[in-house]
Amino acid sequence: MHIESIPMWEGSGNNYAYLVTDEKTKEAVIIDPANPSEVLPSLKKAVDGGTKVTNIINTHHHHDHAGGNAEILKTYKVPIIGGKDCDKVTKTPSHGETFTIGESIKVKAFHTPCHTQDSICYLFEDGNDKAVFTGDTLFIGGCGRFFEGTPKEMDKALNETLAALPDDTKVYPGHEYTKGNVKFAIKVAQSEPIKKLESFANSNKQTQGKFTIGDEKKHNVFMRLDDPAVQKFTSKTERVDVMAALREAKNSM
Numbered sequence: 035m036h037i038e039s040i041p042m043w044e045g046s047g048n049n050y051a052y053l054v055t056d057e058k059t060k061e062a063v064i065i066d067p068a069n070p071s072e073v074l075p076s077l078k079k080a081v082d083g084g085t086k087v088t089n090i091i092n093t094h095h096h097h098d099h100a101g102g103n104a105e106i107l108k109t110y111k112v113p114i115i116g117g118k119d120c121d122k123v124t125k126t127p128s129h130g131e132t133f134t135i136g137e138s139i140k141v142k143a144f145h146t147p148c149h150t151q152d153s154i155c156y157l158f159e160d161g162n163d164k165a166v167f168t169g170d171t172l173f174i175g176g177c178g179r180f181f182e183g184t185p186k187e188m189d190k191a192l193n194e195t196l197a198a199l200p201d202d203t204k205v206y207p208g209h210e211y212t213k214g215n216v217k218f219a220i221k222v223a224q225s226e227p228i229k230k231l232e233s234f235a236n237s238n239k240q241t242q243g244k245f246t247i248g249d250e251k252k253h254n255v256f257m258r259l260d261d262p263a264v265q266k267f268t269s270k271t272e273r274v275d276v277m278a279a280l281r282e283a284k285n286s287m
């Protein structure tokens with residue numbers, strides 16, 4: 035599979051849309067094309083080169099993810115796969131439901147309610163190549179705010195659902211937030227993996243697809259609720275309490 039990152043609102047929202055193409059058939063999906071003026075030129079270029087857009091996919095209903103659907107539909111009349119609250123959604127996959135893109139990409143949907151109740155993460159597999167599109171649930175070195183959910187739900191989303199994916203699955207989040215995340219993480223724990231992430235973030239503007247689920251388990255403090263350093267920072271030991279305290283501390287940073 036070929037993954038093209040399309041940065042949107044650089045310098046403010048720092049969102050990513052992703053165009054994912056099955057190399058054999060050139061069938062492709064566009065994930066979270068929220069800002070059509072930045073996404074349509076990339077789509078046109080791909081389509082002019084023979085790519086066929088088959089679906090819009092949304093990770094959740096927020097405007098900076100699903101807010102471009104209506105405008106994109108004017109040019110590409112394709113079904114929209116996404117959470118139940120996404121604008122113009124035509125199909126909401128159930129938890130664990132699978133579908134294919136072209137001949138070789140197998141997709142599996144995972145419900146990860148918390149940031150929004152309709153948040154879905156999508157695992158894309160093509161042979162040994164694995165990528166997960168996590169929207170605002172999991173970021174590199176961080177996680178989304180709990181707008182519609184609880185610390186218990188985020189613990190389940192990150193540490194049961196996403197943690198169960200193969201360790202070599204590359205992470206493609208909905209925003210480039212790594213610098214801010216690592217600034218917080220280094221206050222929580224000064225571990226080698228976090229220091230490594232910090233130096234990577236300081237020298238690379240884009241970090242999507244550069245880290246795996248295995249890496250997140252090492253440098254993402256929200257996926258290390260049993261880590262003594264994380265418990266010490268939060269002065270809590272129960273997983274949900276640690277999660278709640280971490281989010282609270284990050285919010286007020």
Ligand SMILES: [Zn+2]
Pocket residue numbers: 094096099149170
């Ligand atoms: Zn969001």
